[in-house]
Amino acid sequence: MxxxxxxxxxxxxxxxxxxxxxxxxxxxxxxxxxxxxxxxxxxxxxxxxxxxxxxxxxxxxxxxxxxxxxxxxxxxxxxxxxxxxxxxxxxxxxxxxxHPAPDKLDIIKDKGLQKEFYATHGIPTSPFRLYEDENALRRAVAEGGQPLPFVQKTRTAGYDGKGVSIIRSEEDLDSRLLSGPCLAEELVEMEKEIAVIVARNEQGETRCFPAVEMAFNPVANLVEFLFCPAAISAEQEAAAEALAVDVIEAFGLCGLLAVELFLDKDGQLLVNEVAPRPHNSGHHTIDSCYTSQFEQHLRAVLNLPLGSTEMKAPSVMVNLLGAPGHTGPAYYKGLEKCLAMPGVHLHLYGKSTTKPYRKMGHATVVNKDLQQAIAYAKEVQQALEIVSGT
Incomplete structure (x- = not known):
C-alpha cells in the first residue's frame, strides 16, 4: 500500500x-x-x-x-x-x-440474480422460480406450474420487510400479490431464522461473528428482537459460520456480508438472502463484542487485519420502531426508565420524522444471563414510545 x-x-x-x-x-x-x-x-x-x-x-x-x-x-x-x-x-x-465490487453488487441487489448465483455455486437455498411480472406468476398458479403456498419477492428495491409477500391461497393472489418482476420461492417450514455476519479483506482473511437468532414483527415483517448467542447446537453454529464463509468467498467480496439463514424443521441450513454491508443483525456487536461490525467493515474494506469477533457477554437487541398511528416530528417517551435499567445501551439514529414501524434506533441489552437480557429488552420495548407529539 x-x-x-x-x-x-x-x-x-x-x-x-x-x-x-x-x-x-x-x-x-x-x-x-x-x-x-x-x-x-x-x-x-x-x-x-x-x-x-x-x-x-x-x-x-x-x-x-x-x-x-x-x-x-x-x-x-x-x-x-x-x-x-x-x-x-x-x-x-x-x-x-x-468494496463491495460493482459486479457483485449488481447480483446482490437483484434477488433473482442472487438466487441464481446460489444455484450455480451449489449454495443451499429454497427452490424458486423467476417471473417477468405478477401476471406471469398468476398464470403459473392457474396452470399448475407454481404450487401454493409460496413466498413472492420483488427482484429489486425490497428493504426492511418491503417487497415480500406470503401467498397461501388463490384468494391471496387478489389481495397480496406484488407488482413487477419477481420470484416465487418455496415456503420453508422453519425452526428459526438466524444470521451470521462474516467479514473478508483483500488478503482473503475471514472472520465470523457468532450467529444470532431473529424474531420478526408480525405486522411490519422486520426484525423486532435478535438474540446472541442463537439457541442452536455447537454443530449448527459451526455449520452456519462455514456456510457464511463459503458464500462470501464465492462472491469474492471484501467487507461485511450479512448472511440470513433459514434453519428448517429437518435441521438443514438454507441461505435466504445476503446484504454486503453492516446490517441490522449485527448492531448488538457495538456493545457486546470486542470488535463492532462497523469497525470490522472498515478493517475489511481498507484491507487491515480483521478484529476479534469474540462475544464479551450474551446480548439482546431490540429495534426501536415508530409508534403506529404517528407520523411527524419524533419525540421519545420513556427514555429515563430505559436508561435506569442495568446493561441497557440506547442508540438513537436522529431521524427527524417518525413513521409507523420506522426504525428510529435500537437498544442492546448486555447481561451474563441471556434470559435476563431478554426480559430487560422486552421492558425497553414497552417503556420507550416514539411518537409524533409531546
Missing amino acids: AYQDSILHPDFKLGILGGGQLGKMLAQAASNWHLPVYALEQDHSFPAGRATPFLQHGDFKNYDDVYRFGREMNVLSIEIEHVNTEALHRLEEEGVKI
Whole structure:
C-alpha cells in the first residue's frame, strides 16, 4: 500500500454512499482512528450528518452524483445496496477501489440474480422460480406450474420487510400479490431464522461473528428482537459460520456480508438472502463484542487485519420502531426508565420524522444471563414510545 493510499495519510478519503443510520455508525467507528468518512446523502438532516462534517449533498441513485463523489475517494463503500452501479463500474475502471465490487453488487441487489448465483455455486437455498411480472406468476398458479403456498419477492428495491409477500391461497393472489418482476420461492417450514455476519479483506482473511437468532414483527415483517448467542447446537453454529464463509468467498467480496439463514424443521441450513454491508443483525456487536461490525467493515474494506469477533457477554437487541398511528416530528417517551435499567445501551439514529414501524434506533441489552437480557429488552420495548407529539 502506497503511503498516499494509507489511512494515516492526511488526504486519505473513505467514501460511503448513503448517510442513514448505518453511515452514521460507520462514521462513529472511524472517528476512533480519526479517519474522516465522507458520506453522500440528500442533506445534513440525515443521521450521518451529525456524525461526520464531510457529508456531501447528492443522490446515491444518480449517476452524475455518484461519479462526481466517488472520483474524489481513495476507497468507496456503501451503506445500502440500491445505489447507481453504472457509475461505480466507471469509477472502478478509472482506478477507484470499491468494496463491495460493482459486479457483485449488481447480483446482490437483484434477488433473482442472487438466487441464481446460489444455484450455480451449489449454495443451499429454497427452490424458486423467476417471473417477468405478477401476471406471469398468476398464470403459473392457474396452470399448475407454481404450487401454493409460496413466498413472492420483488427482484429489486425490497428493504426492511418491503417487497415480500406470503401467498397461501388463490384468494391471496387478489389481495397480496406484488407488482413487477419477481420470484416465487418455496415456503420453508422453519425452526428459526438466524444470521451470521462474516467479514473478508483483500488478503482473503475471514472472520465470523457468532450467529444470532431473529424474531420478526408480525405486522411490519422486520426484525423486532435478535438474540446472541442463537439457541442452536455447537454443530449448527459451526455449520452456519462455514456456510457464511463459503458464500462470501464465492462472491469474492471484501467487507461485511450479512448472511440470513433459514434453519428448517429437518435441521438443514438454507441461505435466504445476503446484504454486503453492516446490517441490522449485527448492531448488538457495538456493545457486546470486542470488535463492532462497523469497525470490522472498515478493517475489511481498507484491507487491515480483521478484529476479534469474540462475544464479551450474551446480548439482546431490540429495534426501536415508530409508534403506529404517528407520523411527524419524533419525540421519545420513556427514555429515563430505559436508561435506569442495568446493561441497557440506547442508540438513537436522529431521524427527524417518525413513521409507523420506522426504525428510529435500537437498544442492546448486555447481561451474563441471556434470559435476563431478554426480559430487560422486552421492558425497553414497552417503556420507550416514539411518537409524533409531546
